[in-house]
Amino acid sequence: MLFGLFWGDWTVLVLIPAMIFAFWAQINVQTTFSRFKQVRNRRGLTAADVARRILDANGLNYVQIQRVSGELTDHYDPRAQVVRLSDSVYDSTSVAAIGVAAHEVGHACQHAEDYVPLRIRSAIIPMTRIGSMLAMPVFILGLLFAQLSLYGNMVGDVFMMLGILLFSLSTLFQLVTLPTEFNASARALKTLESYGILDGDELVGARSTLRAAALTYVAYNLLGAIGIMAPLGRYLKGRKTAIFGIALGGLLLAVVALSPLLKLDYDAIAKQIAEIRLDTETVRTGVEVQNRELQARIISEQAAAYIWDKADEMGVALEVEVETRDLGSGPYPWRATLTGTCGGEKRTALTRYIEENLAIPEARQVWQCE
Numbered sequence: 001m002l003f004g005l006f007w008g009d010w011t012v013l014v015l016i017p018a019m020i021f022a023f024w025a026q027i028n029v030q031t032t033f034s035r036f037k038q039v040r041n042r043r044g045l046t047a048a049d050v051a052r053r054i055l056d057a058n059g060l061n062y063v064q065i066q067r068v069s070g071e072l073t074d075h076y077d078p079r080a081q082v083v084r085l086s087d088s089v090y091d092s093t094s095v096a097a098i099g100v101a102a103h104e105v106g107h108a109c110q111h112a113e114d115y116v117p118l119r120i121r122s123a124i125i126p127m128t129r130i131g132s133m134l135a136m137p138v139f140i141l142g143l144l145f146a147q148l149s150l151y152g153n154m155v156g157d158v159f160m161m162l163g164i165l166l167f168s169l170s171t172l173f174q175l176v177t178l179p180t181e182f183n184a185s186a187r188a189l190k191t192l193e194s195y196g197i198l199d200g201d202e203l204v205g206a207r208s209t210l211r212a213a214a215l216t217y218v219a220y221n222l223l224g225a226i227g228i229m230a231p232l233g234r235y236l237k238g239r240k241t242a243i244f245g246i247a248l249g250g251l252l253l254a255v256v257a258l259s260p261l262l263k264l265d266y267d268a269i270a271k272q273i274a275e276i277r278l279d280t281e282t283v284r285t286g287v288e289v290q291n292r293e294l295q296a297r298i299i300s301e302q303a304a305a306y307i308w309d310k311a312d313e314m315g316v317a318l319e320v321e322v323e324t325r326d327l328g329s330g331p332y333p334w335r336a337t338l339t340g341t342c343g344g345e346k347r348t349a350l351t352r353y354i355e356e357n358l359a360i361p362e363a364r365q366v367w368q369c370e
Contacts, residue, residue: 022219025212032212033072036096036205037088041198047089047101054105054191055083063108074100076107078122083108095198099206102192103213106184117179124176138163181217185210296324296331303333303358310353311338314346322360333358339368 045053048065055063068074068084076083083104089097110118142159189207192198198206303322311318318340325334336354347367354360 022216025215025219029072029209029212029216032209033096033100036099036209037092037094039095039202039205040093041095041098041202043197044093045098045197046091046093047085047097048091050098050192050197051083051085051101051105053197054102054195055108057195058105058109058112060108060112072100074104076104076111078107078111078118081108081111095202095205096209098192098198099188099209100213102188102197102206103184103210106187106191107180109187110180110184115180115183117176117183121176121180134163178217181214185214292326292331296326299331299333300324303336306358307336307338307350307354311340311350314350316346316350317341322358333360335364335366336360337366337368341369343369 051065055061055065062081064080064082066082066084067090068086070086071088073086074084074089083101085101085104089100092098107118138159140163142155142163145155145159188210189203192206193203300322304320307320307322308318311320318338320339321337322333323335323337324331326332336358338350351362351365354365355362
């Protein structure tokens with residue numbers, strides 16, 4: 001009967017390969033870890049030693065490291081701020097164990113930096129738990145309603161849709177988990193190399209272990225998505241409530257996905273943007289001031305040279321200084337101080353010349369005759 005239910009359905013063509021891939025990914029992570037568990041690091045460091053060293057180097061002295069029973073049960077607890085390493089990892093000096101420990105420390109660093117995908121994952125955990133608890137009861141309730149009259153059938157459709165969508169929250173959680181896991185692994189490998197903890201073939205072992213672990217998350221996401229699409233596609237086929245159900249489900253998922261944004265500190269973000277704008281304005285103003293000062297110096301020197309050339313042409317020996325002013329439109333000659341031999345018609349002619357050509361009136365021409 002089960003075979004007949006799915007035979008001829010397109011989902012079976014995708015579901016079976018996905019299940020095989022998930023099974024292979026789980027076997028692969030076990031075999032890869034077992035393989036590189038036999039390769040010891042040359043420095044003789046244990047996974048716990050490495051975790052402590054990386055935590056301290058990142059200023060996370062307050063994060064504790066604890067042993068937890070089991071194999072590959074390693075995790076970081078953000079509430080207790082504890083890195084928990086499994087029995088097979090804690091005291092191990094293997095490159096696989098060190099890679100796993102560095103990965104979990106990567107999650108601690110994400111938490112300390114308020115890494116956005118990690119914040120989103122933490123925000124949807126309550127919704128995921130609610131979905132896991134209510135998905136099956138709501139779906140069964142929908143099946144019961146579907147046995148009733150026309151209206152009961154429509155209500156049943158809606159409840160079964162909600163049950164499927166509530167179950168999809170766990171898939172959404174797995175999807176949001178992907179970037180946090182990939183980022184933690186990337187941090188781990190970069191840290192192990194930059195701190196000189198592992199090198200060469202040792203890094204190859206750690207990278208292979210973390211890559212195998214990452215494939216399990218990809219497999220679970222794929223399997224979860226198909227697990228939702230299969231019953232959803234079959235049940236909504238040809239039903240009048242399909243559009244309504246999809247719209248309702250889309251709205252629910254949108255609320256879940258966007259709810260973490262409500263927890264962002266928009267005041268802090270606005271403050272940071274304002275500070276960036278202020279810094280930009282300060283830099284721009286500083287450049288403008290420097291340009292104005294340079295222009296003023298050039299105009300002052302050119303005006304002084306202009307007056308000096310005319311005085312030399314008239315046979316008058318003078319030292320000339322020109323001050324500039326800037327009233328907003330740019331610097332221009334404002335005052336001229338002339339020191340030297342002066343008097344008579346030549347001074348009168350030079351005064352008129354400066355006023356006509358440099359727009360410095362006689363009242364702002366300071367003559368210091370020797």
